[in-house]
Amino acid sequence: MTPIERNDVRRHKREKGMMKDQKIALYPGCSLETSSSHYLQSLEKVFELLEVEYTIMNDWNCCGATSVKSIDQDMNLMLNQRNLALAEQQGITELVVPCASCYHRLVSTSWELQQDPDRRQWVNQQTGLTYRGDVKVRNILDFLYNLVGLEKIGQKVQRPLEGLTVACYYGCLNTRVPKSETFDVMEYPMSMDRIAQVLGAHVVDWSYKTDCCGASLFLTMDNISERLVGKILRDASLRGVDCIAVSCPMCQTNLDTKQAHIRDEFEIQKPLPSPFITQLMGLAFGCRPEEVGLDKNFETLELLP
Amino acid sequence: METTLVETETATYGNTSLCYQCAKCSSGCPVSEEMDILPHQVIHLASLGLEDRVLYTDTIWICANCYACAVKCPNDIDITGVMNSLKQKALDKGITPRRPEVCTFHKVFANDIYRRGKVHELWIMGEYNLRMRKPFKNMMLAPRMFLKNKLKLRPPREVRGFRGWLKKILSRKR
Numbered sequence: 344m345t346p347i348e349r350n351d352v353r354r355h356k357r358e359k360g361m362m363k364d365q366k367i368a369l370y371p372g373c374s375l376e377t378s379s380s381h382y383l384q385s386l387e388k389v390f391e392l393l394e395v396e397y398t399i400m401n402d403w404n405c406c407g408a409t410s411v412k413s414i415d416q417d418m419n420l421m422l423n424q425r426n427l428a429l430a431e432q433q434g435i436t437e438l439v440v441p442c443a444s445c446y447h448r449l450v451s452t453s454w455e456l457q458q459d460p461d462r463r464q465w466v467n468q469q470t471g472l473t474y475r476g477d478v479k480v481r482n483i484l485d486f487l488y489n490l491v492g493l494e495k496i497g498q499k500v501q502r503p504l505e506g507l508t509v510a511c512y513y514g515c516l517n518t519r520v521p522k523s524e525t526f527d528v529m530e531y532p533m534s535m536d537r538i539a540q541v542l543g544a545h546v547v548d549w550s551y552k553t554d555c556c557g558a559s560l561f562l563t564m565d566n567i568s569e570r571l572v573g574k575i576l577r578d579a580s581l582r583g584v585d586c587i588a589v590s591c592p593m594c595q596t597n598l599d600t601k602q603a604h605i606r607d608e609f610e611i612q613k614p615l616p617s618p619f620i621t622q623l624m625g626l627a628f629g630c631r632p633e634e635v636g637l638d639k640n641f642e643t644l645e646l647l648p
Numbered sequence: 649m650e651t652t653l654v655e656t657e658t659a660t661y662g663n664t665s666l667c668y669q670c671a672k673c674s675s676g677c678p679v680s681e682e683m684d685i686l687p688h689q690v691i692h693l694a695s696l697g698l699e700d701r702v703l704y705t706d707t708i709w710i711c712a713n714c715y716a717c718a719v720k721c722p723n724d725i726d727i728t729g730v731m732n733s734l735k736q737k738a739l740d741k742g743i744t745p746r747r748p749e750v751c752t753f754h755k756v757f758a759n760d761i762y763r764r765g766k767v768h769e770l771w772i773m774g775e776y777n778l779r780m781r782k783p784f785k786n787m788m789l790a791p792r793m794f795l796k797n798k799l800k801l802r803p804p805r806e807v808r809g810f811r812g813w814l815k816k817i818l819s820r821k822r
Contacts (some may be wrong), residue, residue, distance in 0.1 A: 404761070
């Protein structure tokens with residue numbers, strides 16, 4: 344039995360399908376407004392085609408990413424509590440978060456505040472906002488896999504990605520959340536692979552699915568982050584993939600912009616594009632590449648005729 | 649030597665004194681080869697209360713915050729959380745970080761959020777480079793990013809009510 348068969352995400356249960364009383368909202372995060380605007384573009388296109396009823400959350404602020412929690416833990420909690428409390432005020436029940444870093448911050452904060460009532464009370468007092476804990480923070484993969492569902496995604500496929508071999512890269516923060524909040528297997532997740540399979544792509548087993556790409560050291564210690572990116576790209580290229588599908592804007596920027604410098608050093612034969620999974624979905628749903636922002640990726644994805 | 653208990657029993661980070669030194673954290677760490685002491689040694693020193701020893705390490709600043717260690721820990725110690733709390737402790741005590749570039753970056757990033765509630769990536773890159781006195785670092789990327797409309801010259805608009813909200817918090821803190 345291959346790991347793909349053995350490691351079924353279904354074990355990692357979660358309520359399936361969308362309910363009437365759910366209010367779905369998107370928390371875009373800073374990077375989707377600038378450096379990863381193509382992620383937002385493809386996401387909005389795909390949601391439209393999937394007939395997802397959603398709004399964009401109002402007045403959200405930056406989650407603080409790795410930086411704030413490294414130097415000011417209280418502020419990290421408060422920034423994220425503000426987002427959660429405002430989402431709750433806006434009646435949002437499902438907060439869909441595409442960026443892995445934002446997702447990790449929001450879901451961890453929500454968990455931490457539920458774990459520790461004293462801390463929650465203190466944060467509520469400090470921020471002047473009350474968060475009761477009614478918002479379900481959902482990773483984009485959790486949302487697509489569990490709420491939208493493979494069946495619906497499959498129905499929309501017009502141009503299957505046949506002949507495309509994909510390595511699905513989850514990165515570190517998508518699955519490494521507090522244990523009670525997981526939506527997929529931490530070490531070897533499959534939700535993105537299942538989505539890619541439904542789109543008609545061939546997915547491969549590989550070793551670096553959830554390894555860190557070092558994006559938090561992107562500007563500060565480039566030697567480390569280049570080494571991490573190099574390892575990921577080399578393993579994927581040795582498996583003969585055409586592209587690496589990602590769902591985190593940090594990973595995408597890091598894999599995409601760094602690889603031209605390091606391809607020789609890590610003996611990577613050909614460019615490895617790293618499209619967002621939503622861009623692949625858009626293509627399979629019949630969109631033109633520009634409609635899902637593929638022209639904004641550094642390494643371009645050559646689709647088969 | 650000062651011996652204070654470092655985050656040994658908190659709901660958030662788990663109980664560091666439960667650590668039995670299996671070193672799963674260190675073997676799974678993607679950046680351990682750059683560190684001066686390994687993550688399980690950090691936890692050991694922390695649970696012994698030898699705060700002074702850990703606050704001066706490279707390790708706490710090299711940690712990439714990927715949580716590989718935390719999810720592997722058989723005793724549910726949030727090692728990444730401990731690392732972050734040690735960074736903050738080092739700063740609070742006025743200890744010069746062993747990796748000043750990391751610390752500077754985090755400060756630049758956080759300050760930019762406090763300006764308007766969202767970050768302006770171009771500003772962060774620029775301010776970081778200037779503070780590190782390496783004005784042309786990563787500048788090879790900028791032109792292509794501009795061409796692909798991935799970097800914006802103008803900062804994002806202020807999040808409604810953010811600055812007022814922050815001001816109130818900071819005044820309470822004092």
